[in-house]
Amino acid sequence: MKVYFVSDGTAITAEVFGSAMLSFFDVAVETKSVPFLATKDQAEGLKHQINEEMKNTTGLMVFYTISDANIRNIIESCDCHCYNLFGDLLSPIEQALGVKAQPTAQKAHGMKEGVYDGRMDAVNYALANDDGASVKNFAEADIILLGVSRSGKTPTSLYLAMQYGIKAANYPITEDDFSAPGLPRVLKEHKKKLYGLTIDAQRLHEIRTGRMAASKYASSRQCRYEVDEVESLYRQERIPFLNSTKLSVEEISTKVMAEMNLVRHRQ
Amino acid sequence: MKVYFVSDGTAITAEVFGSAMLSFFDVAVETKSVPFLATKDQAEGLKHQINEEMKNTTGLMVFYTISDANIRNIIESCDCHCYNLFGDLLSPIEQALGVKAQPTAQKAHGMKEGVYDGRMDAVNYALANDDGASVKNFAEADIILLGVSRSGKTPTSLYLAMQYGIKAANYPITEDDFSAPGLPRVLKEHKKKLYGLTIDAQRLHEIRTGRMAASKYASSRQCRYEVDEVESLYRQERIPFLNSTKLSVEEISTKVMAEMNLVRHRQ
Numbered sequence: 434m435k436v437y438f439v440s441d442g443t444a445i446t447a448e449v450f451g452s453a454m455l456s457f458f459d460v461a462v463e464t465k466s467v468p469f470l471a472t473k474d475q476a477e478g479l480k481h482q483i484n485e486e487m488k489n490t491t492g493l494m495v496f497y498t499i500s501d502a503n504i505r506n507i508i509e510s511c512d513c514h515c516y517n518l519f520g521d522l523l524s525p526i527e528q529a530l531g532v533k534a535q536p537t538a539q540k541a542h543g544m545k546e547g548v549y550d551g552r553m554d555a556v557n558y559a560l561a562n563d564d565g566a567s568v569k570n571f572a573e574a575d576i577i578l579l580g581v582s583r584s585g586k587t588p589t590s591l592y593l594a595m596q597y598g599i600k601a602a603n604y605p606i607t608e609d610d611f612s613a614p615g616l617p618r619v620l621k622e623h624k625k626k627l628y629g630l631t632i633d634a635q636r637l638h639e640i641r642t643g644r645m646a647a648s649k650y651a652s653s654r655q656c657r658y659e660v661d662e663v664e665s666l667y668r669q670e671r672i673p674f675l676n677s678t679k680l681s682v683e684e685i686s687t688k689v690m691a692e693m694n695l696v697r698h699r700q
Numbered sequence: 701m702k703v704y705f706v707s708d709g710t711a712i713t714a715e716v717f718g719s720a721m722l723s724f725f726d727v728a729v730e731t732k733s734v735p736f737l738a739t740k741d742q743a744e745g746l747k748h749q750i751n752e753e754m755k756n757t758t759g760l761m762v763f764y765t766i767s768d769a770n771i772r773n774i775i776e777s778c779d780c781h782c783y784n785l786f787g788d789l790l791s792p793i794e795q796a797l798g799v800k801a802q803p804t805a806q807k808a809h810g811m812k813e814g815v816y817d818g819r820m821d822a823v824n825y826a827l828a829n830d831d832g833a834s835v836k837n838f839a840e841a842d843i844i845l846l847g848v849s850r851s852g853k854t855p856t857s858l859y860l861a862m863q864y865g866i867k868a869a870n871y872p873i874t875e876d877d878f879s880a881p882g883l884p885r886v887l888k889e890h891k892k893k894l895y896g897l898t899i900d901a902q903r904l905h906e907i908r909t910g911r912m913a914a915s916k917y918a919s920s921r922q923c924r925y926e927v928d929e930v931e932s933l934y935r936q937e938r939i940p941f942l943n944s945t946k947l948s949v950e951e952i953s954t955k956v957m958a959e960m961n962l963v964r965h966r967q
Binding site: 434518550560 | 801
Protein backbone atom coordinates (compact mmCIF):
# COMPACT_ATOMS: atom_id res chain seq x y z
CA MET A 434 0.00 0.00 0.00
CA LYS A 435 1.29 3.44 -0.92
CA VAL A 436 -0.01 6.47 0.94
CA TYR A 437 0.41 10.10 -0.05
CA PHE A 438 0.30 12.79 2.63
CA VAL A 439 -0.68 15.94 0.76
CA SER A 440 -0.85 19.43 2.21
CA ASP A 441 -0.68 23.11 1.34
CA GLY A 442 1.60 23.50 4.38
CA THR A 443 4.40 21.35 5.78
CA ALA A 444 2.30 18.14 5.62
CA ILE A 445 3.42 17.43 9.19
CA THR A 446 -0.14 17.23 10.48
CA ALA A 447 -1.13 14.85 7.69
CA GLU A 448 1.98 12.75 8.33
CA VAL A 449 1.58 12.55 12.09
CA PHE A 450 -2.14 11.90 12.01
CA GLY A 451 -2.08 9.67 8.95
CA SER A 452 0.77 7.57 10.32
CA ALA A 453 -1.02 7.18 13.65
CA MET A 454 -4.12 6.07 11.78
CA LEU A 455 -2.15 3.59 9.69
CA SER A 456 -0.50 2.14 12.80
CA PHE A 457 -3.86 0.52 13.59
CA PHE A 458 -3.44 -1.72 10.57
CA ASP A 459 -1.11 -4.61 10.12
CA VAL A 460 -0.31 -3.65 6.55
CA ALA A 461 3.02 -2.76 4.95
CA VAL A 462 2.85 0.86 3.90
CA GLU A 463 5.11 3.06 1.81
CA THR A 464 4.47 6.74 2.50
CA LYS A 465 5.28 9.85 0.51
CA SER A 466 4.79 13.42 1.69
CA VAL A 467 3.81 16.17 -0.73
CA PRO A 468 4.12 19.45 1.18
CA PHE A 469 3.42 23.01 -0.02
CA LEU A 470 0.95 22.03 -2.73
CA ALA A 471 -0.35 25.53 -3.30
CA THR A 472 -1.54 25.90 -6.91
CA LYS A 473 -4.10 24.25 -9.16
CA ASP A 474 -1.30 23.35 -11.59
CA GLN A 475 0.58 21.50 -8.88
CA ALA A 476 -2.62 19.70 -7.87
CA GLU A 477 -3.32 18.70 -11.48
CA GLY A 478 0.25 17.46 -11.80
CA LEU A 479 -0.09 15.30 -8.71
CA LYS A 480 -3.48 14.02 -9.87
CA HIS A 481 -1.97 13.01 -13.20
CA GLN A 482 0.89 11.21 -11.47
CA ILE A 483 -1.45 9.39 -9.08
CA ASN A 484 -3.81 8.35 -11.87
CA GLU A 485 -0.86 6.97 -13.83
CA GLU A 486 0.24 4.96 -10.79
CA MET A 487 -3.32 3.71 -10.31
CA LYS A 488 -3.16 2.00 -13.71
CA ASN A 489 -0.73 -0.50 -12.19
CA THR A 490 -2.03 -0.81 -8.64
CA THR A 491 -5.11 -0.39 -6.54
CA GLY A 492 -3.07 -0.04 -3.38
CA LEU A 493 -2.84 3.72 -3.17
CA MET A 494 -4.53 6.29 -0.98
CA VAL A 495 -4.26 9.97 -0.22
CA PHE A 496 -4.58 11.67 3.16
CA TYR A 497 -4.82 15.41 2.77
CA THR A 498 -5.14 18.67 4.66
CA ILE A 499 -5.84 21.45 2.17
CA SER A 500 -7.62 24.74 2.81
CA ASP A 501 -8.47 25.90 -0.71
CA ALA A 502 -11.67 24.27 -2.00
CA ASN A 503 -10.58 24.40 -5.65
CA ILE A 504 -7.34 22.57 -4.96
CA ARG A 505 -9.16 20.12 -2.70
CA ASN A 506 -11.61 19.31 -5.49
CA ILE A 507 -8.77 18.41 -7.83
CA ILE A 508 -7.21 16.06 -5.30
CA GLU A 509 -10.59 14.50 -4.45
CA SER A 510 -11.12 13.68 -8.11
CA CYS A 511 -8.09 11.35 -8.22
CA ASP A 512 -8.85 7.72 -9.08
CA CYS A 513 -8.10 6.48 -5.54
CA HIS A 514 -9.40 6.69 -1.98
CA CYS A 515 -8.84 10.23 -0.69
CA TYR A 516 -9.37 11.22 2.94
CA ASN A 517 -9.82 14.80 4.04
CA LEU A 518 -8.34 14.56 7.52
CA PHE A 519 -10.15 17.60 8.84
CA GLY A 520 -13.33 16.93 6.94
CA ASP A 521 -15.57 15.18 9.40
CA LEU A 522 -14.63 17.10 12.51
CA LEU A 523 -14.74 20.71 11.37
CA SER A 524 -18.48 21.22 11.38
CA PRO A 525 -19.18 19.67 14.82
CA ILE A 526 -16.41 21.84 16.22
CA GLU A 527 -17.82 24.90 14.47
CA GLN A 528 -21.09 24.21 16.23
CA ALA A 529 -19.48 23.66 19.60
CA LEU A 530 -17.46 26.85 19.34
CA GLY A 531 -20.21 28.88 17.70
CA VAL A 532 -17.57 30.20 15.30
CA LYS A 533 -17.06 29.53 11.61
CA ALA A 534 -13.83 27.84 10.54
CA GLN A 535 -11.58 30.13 8.52
CA PRO A 536 -9.64 28.02 6.08
CA THR A 537 -7.05 30.71 5.48
CA ALA A 538 -6.23 30.93 9.18
CA GLN A 539 -4.66 27.50 9.07
CA LYS A 540 -0.90 27.47 9.37
CA ALA A 541 -0.34 24.90 12.04
CA HIS A 542 3.40 24.50 11.62
CA GLY A 543 4.27 27.95 10.37
CA MET A 544 5.67 30.97 12.18
CA LYS A 545 3.09 32.95 14.05
CA GLU A 546 3.26 36.51 12.78
CA GLY A 547 5.01 38.74 15.29
CA VAL A 548 5.62 35.92 17.77
CA TYR A 549 9.26 35.22 18.42
CA ASP A 550 10.00 31.53 18.25
CA GLY A 551 11.34 30.84 21.74
CA ARG A 552 12.17 27.30 20.72
CA MET A 553 15.32 28.55 19.04
CA ASP A 554 16.50 29.99 22.36
CA ALA A 555 15.66 26.69 24.01
CA VAL A 556 17.61 24.70 21.39
CA ASN A 557 20.60 27.00 21.80
CA TYR A 558 20.26 26.65 25.57
CA ALA A 559 20.21 22.84 25.33
CA LEU A 560 23.31 22.86 23.12
CA ALA A 561 25.21 25.26 25.38
CA ASN A 562 24.27 23.30 28.48
CA ASP A 563 24.77 19.79 27.19
CA ASP A 564 26.76 17.32 29.24
CA GLY A 565 27.25 19.63 32.22
CA ALA A 566 29.06 22.10 29.97
CA SER A 567 28.02 25.19 31.82
CA VAL A 568 26.58 24.61 35.27
CA LYS A 569 26.44 28.33 35.97
CA ASN A 570 23.38 28.52 33.69
CA PHE A 571 21.38 26.01 35.74
CA ALA A 572 19.39 28.83 37.33
CA GLU A 573 17.84 29.49 33.93
CA ALA A 574 16.91 25.84 33.30
CA ASP A 575 13.33 24.59 33.33
CA ILE A 576 14.69 21.12 34.01
CA ILE A 577 18.06 19.44 34.54
CA LEU A 578 18.32 15.88 33.29
CA LEU A 579 20.72 13.52 35.08
CA GLY A 580 22.09 10.20 33.95
CA VAL A 581 25.19 8.18 33.21
CA SER A 582 26.88 8.62 29.83
CA ARG A 583 24.64 7.40 26.96
CA SER A 584 21.42 7.06 28.90
CA GLY A 585 19.49 9.44 26.64
CA LYS A 586 20.03 12.88 28.16
CA THR A 587 21.08 14.79 25.03
CA PRO A 588 18.33 13.69 22.62
CA THR A 589 15.74 14.25 25.36
CA SER A 590 17.04 17.77 26.08
CA LEU A 591 16.92 18.63 22.39
CA TYR A 592 13.46 17.19 21.89
CA LEU A 593 12.11 19.11 24.89
CA ALA A 594 13.61 22.29 23.43
CA MET A 595 12.47 21.76 19.86
CA GLN A 596 8.94 20.57 20.57
CA TYR A 597 8.03 22.41 23.73
CA GLY A 598 10.43 25.35 24.02
CA ILE A 599 11.61 23.91 27.37
CA LYS A 600 15.10 24.88 28.50
CA ALA A 601 16.62 21.56 29.45
CA ALA A 602 20.16 21.34 30.77
CA ASN A 603 21.76 17.99 31.36
CA TYR A 604 24.43 16.77 33.73
CA PRO A 605 26.36 13.52 33.35
CA ILE A 606 26.71 11.43 36.50
CA THR A 607 30.16 9.82 36.52
CA GLU A 608 32.17 7.60 38.83
CA ASP A 609 33.54 10.70 40.55
CA ASP A 610 30.04 11.52 41.72
CA PHE A 611 29.65 8.11 43.40
CA SER A 612 32.75 8.51 45.59
CA ALA A 613 31.21 11.31 47.68
CA PRO A 614 27.84 10.74 49.38
CA GLY A 615 24.76 12.61 48.18
CA LEU A 616 24.34 14.87 45.20
CA PRO A 617 27.12 16.76 43.45
CA ARG A 618 27.29 20.22 44.99
CA VAL A 619 26.34 22.06 41.78
CA LEU A 620 23.04 20.18 41.69
CA LYS A 621 21.96 20.61 45.31
CA GLU A 622 20.54 24.09 44.98
CA HIS A 623 18.47 23.09 41.93
CA LYS A 624 17.02 19.94 43.43
CA LYS A 625 13.44 20.64 42.34
CA LYS A 626 14.52 20.78 38.72
CA LEU A 627 16.31 17.43 38.72
CA TYR A 628 15.02 14.47 36.76
CA GLY A 629 16.94 11.23 36.35
CA LEU A 630 17.25 8.90 33.39
CA THR A 631 18.35 5.32 33.71
CA ILE A 632 18.72 2.44 31.29
CA ASP A 633 19.14 -1.33 31.45
CA ALA A 634 22.82 -2.19 31.98
CA GLN A 635 22.85 -4.65 29.07
CA ARG A 636 21.46 -2.05 26.64
CA LEU A 637 23.95 0.52 27.93
CA HIS A 638 26.74 -1.98 27.31
CA GLU A 639 25.59 -2.40 23.69
CA ILE A 640 25.33 1.34 23.08
CA ARG A 641 28.73 2.08 24.61
CA THR A 642 30.31 -0.82 22.71
CA GLY A 643 29.09 0.79 19.50
CA ARG A 644 30.90 3.91 20.52
CA MET A 645 34.07 2.53 22.10
CA ALA A 646 34.37 -1.25 21.81
CA ALA A 647 36.41 -3.30 24.30
CA SER A 648 36.91 -0.38 26.68
CA LYS A 649 36.39 -0.35 30.43
CA TYR A 650 33.77 2.34 29.70
CA ALA A 651 31.73 -0.12 27.61
CA SER A 652 32.27 -3.24 29.72
CA SER A 653 29.21 -5.02 31.14
CA ARG A 654 30.68 -4.78 34.60
CA GLN A 655 31.20 -1.00 34.42
CA CYS A 656 27.73 -0.43 32.95
CA ARG A 657 26.10 -2.54 35.66
CA TYR A 658 28.07 -0.67 38.35
CA GLU A 659 27.15 2.80 37.06
CA VAL A 660 23.48 1.94 36.60
CA ASP A 661 23.20 0.44 40.10
CA GLU A 662 24.91 3.45 41.65
CA VAL A 663 22.92 6.07 39.78
CA GLU A 664 19.62 4.37 40.60
CA SER A 665 20.46 4.26 44.30
CA LEU A 666 21.45 7.92 44.15
CA TYR A 667 18.04 8.76 42.63
CA ARG A 668 16.25 6.74 45.32
CA GLN A 669 18.24 8.18 48.21
CA GLU A 670 17.76 11.72 47.01
CA ARG A 671 14.14 11.15 46.01
CA ILE A 672 14.79 12.32 42.45
CA PRO A 673 12.05 11.18 40.07
CA PHE A 674 13.48 8.95 37.36
CA LEU A 675 12.61 6.90 34.34
CA ASN A 676 14.09 3.87 32.59
CA SER A 677 14.58 4.91 28.95
CA THR A 678 15.46 1.46 27.57
CA LYS A 679 12.24 0.70 25.75
CA LEU A 680 11.02 4.23 25.20
CA SER A 681 11.25 6.53 22.20
CA VAL A 682 12.48 10.06 22.74
CA GLU A 683 8.87 11.22 22.30
CA GLU A 684 7.71 8.93 25.11
CA ILE A 685 10.55 9.94 27.42
CA SER A 686 9.90 13.62 26.76
CA THR A 687 6.14 13.52 27.24
CA LYS A 688 6.54 11.50 30.46
CA VAL A 689 9.06 14.04 31.75
CA MET A 690 6.73 16.93 30.82
CA ALA A 691 3.85 15.28 32.69
CA GLU A 692 5.78 14.19 35.79
CA MET A 693 7.57 17.50 36.23
CA ASN A 694 4.43 19.54 35.47
CA LEU A 695 6.26 21.41 32.74
CA VAL A 696 4.22 23.68 30.50
CA ARG A 697 5.13 24.17 26.87
CA HIS A 698 6.48 27.64 26.13
CA ARG A 699 5.50 27.37 22.52
CA GLN A 700 1.88 27.79 21.57
CA MET B 701 -11.89 27.83 25.56
CA LYS B 702 -9.94 25.05 27.26
CA VAL B 703 -9.06 21.94 25.30
CA TYR B 704 -7.80 18.65 26.72
CA PHE B 705 -5.70 16.37 24.50
CA VAL B 706 -6.15 12.92 26.02
CA SER B 707 -4.34 9.76 24.98
CA ASP B 708 -3.19 6.36 26.16
CA GLY B 709 0.14 7.13 24.47
CA THR B 710 2.24 10.26 24.24
CA ALA B 711 -0.74 12.43 23.17
CA ILE B 712 1.47 13.83 20.42
CA THR B 713 -0.95 12.80 17.69
CA ALA B 714 -3.87 14.39 19.55
CA GLU B 715 -1.84 17.55 20.15
CA VAL B 716 -0.61 17.91 16.58
CA PHE B 717 -3.92 17.12 14.98
CA GLY B 718 -6.07 18.93 17.55
CA SER B 719 -3.90 22.05 17.35
CA ALA B 720 -4.06 22.03 13.57
CA MET B 721 -7.84 21.73 13.79
CA LEU B 722 -8.07 24.58 16.29
CA SER B 723 -5.91 26.80 14.10
CA PHE B 724 -8.92 27.11 11.78
CA PHE B 725 -10.75 29.07 14.45
CA ASP B 726 -10.11 32.57 15.60
CA VAL B 727 -10.66 31.66 19.25
CA ALA B 728 -8.29 31.94 22.21
CA VAL B 729 -7.54 28.44 23.41
CA GLU B 730 -5.77 27.08 26.46
CA THR B 731 -4.62 23.50 25.89
CA LYS B 732 -3.65 20.76 28.30
CA SER B 733 -2.21 17.39 27.37
CA VAL B 734 -3.03 14.27 29.34
CA PRO B 735 -0.71 11.52 28.06
CA PHE B 736 -0.47 7.86 29.15
CA LEU B 737 -4.04 7.60 30.39
CA ALA B 738 -4.05 3.83 30.66
CA THR B 739 -6.46 2.72 33.41
CA LYS B 740 -10.15 3.10 34.18
CA ASP B 741 -9.26 4.76 37.48
CA GLN B 742 -7.22 7.41 35.71
CA ALA B 743 -10.07 7.96 33.26
CA GLU B 744 -12.61 8.29 36.09
CA GLY B 745 -10.29 10.75 37.82
CA LEU B 746 -10.03 12.89 34.70
CA LYS B 747 -13.78 12.71 34.14
CA HIS B 748 -14.40 13.89 37.69
CA GLN B 749 -11.99 16.79 37.23
CA ILE B 750 -13.54 17.81 33.90
CA ASN B 751 -17.07 17.62 35.27
CA GLU B 752 -16.04 19.83 38.20
CA GLU B 753 -14.56 22.36 35.77
CA MET B 754 -17.73 22.21 33.67
CA LYS B 755 -19.74 23.57 36.62
CA ASN B 756 -18.02 26.91 36.09
CA THR B 757 -17.65 27.00 32.33
CA THR B 758 -19.09 25.66 29.14
CA GLY B 759 -15.92 26.41 27.25
CA LEU B 760 -14.20 23.04 27.49
CA MET B 761 -13.67 20.24 25.03
CA VAL B 762 -11.75 17.01 24.80
CA PHE B 763 -9.88 15.63 21.79
CA TYR B 764 -8.84 12.04 22.37
CA THR B 765 -7.06 9.08 20.83
CA ILE B 766 -7.67 6.04 23.01
CA SER B 767 -7.63 2.38 21.95
CA ASP B 768 -9.41 0.68 24.83
CA ALA B 769 -13.19 0.88 24.44
CA ASN B 770 -13.86 0.83 28.20
CA ILE B 771 -11.59 3.80 28.83
CA ARG B 772 -13.01 5.57 25.78
CA ASN B 773 -16.54 5.16 27.13
CA ILE B 774 -15.59 6.84 30.40
CA ILE B 775 -14.10 9.83 28.59
CA GLU B 776 -17.06 10.06 26.24
CA SER B 777 -19.42 10.30 29.19
CA CYS B 778 -17.84 13.58 30.40
CA ASP B 779 -20.22 16.56 30.51
CA CYS B 780 -18.53 18.30 27.58
CA HIS B 781 -17.94 17.95 23.84
CA CYS B 782 -15.59 15.02 23.25
CA TYR B 783 -14.08 14.23 19.86
CA ASN B 784 -12.62 10.85 19.00
CA LEU B 785 -9.97 11.93 16.52
CA PHE B 786 -9.73 8.55 14.84
CA GLY B 787 -13.42 7.82 15.08
CA ASP B 788 -14.81 8.82 11.73
CA LEU B 789 -11.96 7.69 9.54
CA LEU B 790 -11.19 4.21 10.85
CA SER B 791 -14.03 2.34 9.24
CA PRO B 792 -13.71 3.82 5.71
CA ILE B 793 -10.02 2.97 5.86
CA GLU B 794 -10.79 -0.54 7.08
CA GLN B 795 -12.96 -0.96 4.01
CA ALA B 796 -10.37 0.47 1.65
CA LEU B 797 -7.63 -1.75 3.07
CA GLY B 798 -9.83 -4.80 3.51
CA VAL B 799 -8.22 -5.26 6.92
CA LYS B 800 -9.68 -4.77 10.39
CA ALA B 801 -8.15 -2.10 12.62
CA GLN B 802 -6.32 -3.56 15.61
CA PRO B 803 -6.60 -1.10 18.46
CA THR B 804 -3.74 -2.66 20.39
CA ALA B 805 -1.37 -2.25 17.45
CA GLN B 806 -1.41 1.51 17.92
CA LYS B 807 1.81 2.94 19.23
CA ALA B 808 2.44 5.76 16.85
CA HIS B 809 5.18 7.48 18.82
CA GLY B 810 6.66 4.50 20.59
CA MET B 811 9.72 2.40 19.85
CA LYS B 812 9.18 -0.20 17.21
CA GLU B 813 10.10 -3.54 18.76
CA GLY B 814 13.47 -4.72 17.49
CA VAL B 815 13.98 -1.68 15.27
CA TYR B 816 17.00 0.39 16.22
CA ASP B 817 16.13 4.04 16.36
CA GLY B 818 18.50 5.50 13.78
CA ARG B 819 17.41 8.98 14.73
CA MET B 820 19.73 8.85 17.72
CA ASP B 821 22.67 8.27 15.39
CA ALA B 822 21.48 11.14 13.25
CA VAL B 823 21.19 13.47 16.26
CA ASN B 824 24.68 12.51 17.39
CA TYR B 825 25.91 13.05 13.85
CA ALA B 826 24.32 16.52 13.70
CA LEU B 827 25.92 17.46 17.02
CA ALA B 828 29.34 16.16 16.03
CA ASN B 829 29.20 17.89 12.66
CA ASP B 830 27.74 21.20 13.72
CA ASP B 831 29.33 24.41 12.49
CA GLY B 832 31.89 22.71 10.26
CA ALA B 833 33.32 20.91 13.28
CA SER B 834 34.43 17.83 11.44
CA VAL B 835 34.52 18.12 7.66
CA LYS B 836 36.11 14.69 7.31
CA ASN B 837 32.69 13.19 8.07
CA PHE B 838 31.00 14.93 5.14
CA ALA B 839 31.11 11.71 3.11
CA GLU B 840 28.61 10.25 5.55
CA ALA B 841 26.22 13.21 5.39
CA ASP B 842 22.82 13.02 3.69
CA ILE B 843 22.93 16.78 3.34
CA ILE B 844 25.30 19.65 4.17
CA LEU B 845 23.64 22.93 5.09
CA LEU B 846 25.49 26.14 4.32
CA GLY B 847 24.89 29.64 5.63
CA VAL B 848 26.36 32.58 7.45
CA SER B 849 26.44 32.52 11.24
CA ARG B 850 22.89 32.55 12.74
CA SER B 851 20.98 31.84 9.57
CA GLY B 852 19.29 28.73 10.99
CA LYS B 853 21.68 25.88 10.18
CA THR B 854 21.89 24.24 13.60
CA PRO B 855 18.17 24.01 14.47
CA THR B 856 17.45 22.77 10.95
CA SER B 857 20.16 20.08 11.19
CA LEU B 858 18.77 18.90 14.52
CA TYR B 859 15.18 18.89 13.33
CA LEU B 860 16.10 16.88 10.22
CA ALA B 861 17.89 14.38 12.48
CA MET B 862 15.19 14.11 15.13
CA GLN B 863 12.18 13.96 12.86
CA TYR B 864 13.50 12.21 9.79
CA GLY B 865 16.70 10.42 10.85
CA ILE B 866 18.56 12.49 8.23
CA LYS B 867 22.29 13.00 8.81
CA ALA B 868 22.70 16.72 8.32
CA ALA B 869 26.10 18.36 8.65
CA ASN B 870 26.41 22.09 8.50
CA TYR B 871 29.17 24.42 7.42
CA PRO B 872 29.37 28.11 8.29
CA ILE B 873 30.24 30.44 5.43
CA THR B 874 32.47 33.22 6.75
CA GLU B 875 34.30 36.23 5.34
CA ASP B 876 37.33 34.02 4.67
CA ASP B 877 35.26 32.05 2.19
CA PHE B 878 34.42 35.19 0.20
CA SER B 879 38.05 36.17 -0.39
CA ALA B 880 38.73 33.21 -2.68
CA PRO B 881 36.49 32.62 -5.70
CA GLY B 882 34.14 29.64 -5.79
CA LEU B 883 33.34 27.13 -3.11
CA PRO B 884 35.59 26.29 -0.16
CA ARG B 885 37.68 23.28 -1.13
CA VAL B 886 36.19 20.96 1.51
CA LEU B 887 32.76 21.45 -0.02
CA LYS B 888 33.60 20.95 -3.69
CA GLU B 889 33.60 17.18 -3.69
CA HIS B 890 30.21 17.08 -1.95
CA LYS B 891 28.49 19.55 -4.22
CA LYS B 892 25.36 17.48 -4.72
CA LYS B 893 24.70 17.45 -0.98
CA LEU B 894 24.92 21.21 -0.52
CA TYR B 895 21.91 23.29 0.43
CA GLY B 896 22.08 26.97 1.34
CA LEU B 897 20.19 28.96 3.90
CA THR B 898 19.90 32.71 3.77
CA ILE B 899 18.08 35.30 5.85
CA ASP B 900 17.09 38.97 5.53
CA ALA B 901 20.00 41.16 6.58
CA GLN B 902 17.85 43.19 8.98
CA ARG B 903 16.64 40.06 10.80
CA LEU B 904 20.19 38.73 10.96
CA HIS B 905 21.29 42.03 12.49
CA GLU B 906 18.62 41.67 15.19
CA ILE B 907 19.53 38.06 15.99
CA ARG B 908 23.25 38.78 16.13
CA THR B 909 22.65 41.89 18.25
CA GLY B 910 20.86 39.68 20.77
CA ARG B 911 23.96 37.56 20.92
CA MET B 912 26.73 40.16 20.74
CA ALA B 913 25.44 43.73 20.77
CA ALA B 914 27.42 46.62 19.24
CA SER B 915 29.95 44.30 17.58
CA LYS B 916 31.16 44.41 14.00
CA TYR B 917 29.70 40.86 13.77
CA ALA B 918 26.21 42.20 14.54
CA SER B 919 26.39 45.46 12.59
CA SER B 920 23.84 46.11 9.84
CA ARG B 921 26.62 46.71 7.38
CA GLN B 922 28.39 43.42 8.11
CA CYS B 923 25.12 41.47 7.98
CA ARG B 924 24.17 43.04 4.65
CA TYR B 925 27.65 42.27 3.26
CA GLU B 926 27.63 38.62 4.34
CA VAL B 927 24.09 38.00 3.09
CA ASP B 928 24.83 39.58 -0.31
CA GLU B 929 28.01 37.59 -0.68
CA VAL B 930 26.56 34.25 0.37
CA GLU B 931 23.57 34.65 -1.95
CA SER B 932 25.83 35.40 -4.91
CA LEU B 933 27.94 32.38 -4.00
CA TYR B 934 24.80 30.19 -4.05
CA ARG B 935 23.74 31.62 -7.42
CA GLN B 936 27.17 31.30 -9.02
CA GLU B 937 27.58 27.73 -7.84
CA ARG B 938 23.96 26.83 -8.54
CA ILE B 939 23.40 25.69 -4.99
CA PRO B 940 19.67 25.50 -4.14
CA PHE B 941 18.85 27.84 -1.28
CA LEU B 942 16.05 29.16 0.87
CA ASN B 943 15.38 32.35 2.82
CA SER B 944 14.58 31.27 6.38
CA THR B 945 13.43 34.66 7.70
CA LYS B 946 9.70 34.01 7.86
CA LEU B 947 9.79 30.24 8.13
CA SER B 948 9.51 27.95 11.13
CA VAL B 949 12.08 25.19 11.52
CA GLU B 950 9.37 22.73 10.43
CA GLU B 951 8.78 24.66 7.21
CA ILE B 952 12.48 24.98 6.45
CA SER B 953 13.05 21.28 7.10
CA THR B 954 10.12 20.03 5.04
CA LYS B 955 11.09 22.31 2.14
CA VAL B 956 14.67 21.03 2.31
CA MET B 957 13.45 17.41 2.38
CA ALA B 958 11.27 18.02 -0.69
CA GLU B 959 13.80 20.02 -2.74
CA MET B 960 16.70 17.67 -2.05
CA ASN B 961 14.56 14.55 -2.55
CA LEU B 962 15.58 13.25 0.86
CA VAL B 963 13.78 10.19 2.18
CA ARG B 964 13.14 9.76 5.87
CA HIS B 965 15.23 7.00 7.43
CA ARG B 966 12.75 6.56 10.21
CA GLN B 967 9.54 4.76 9.49
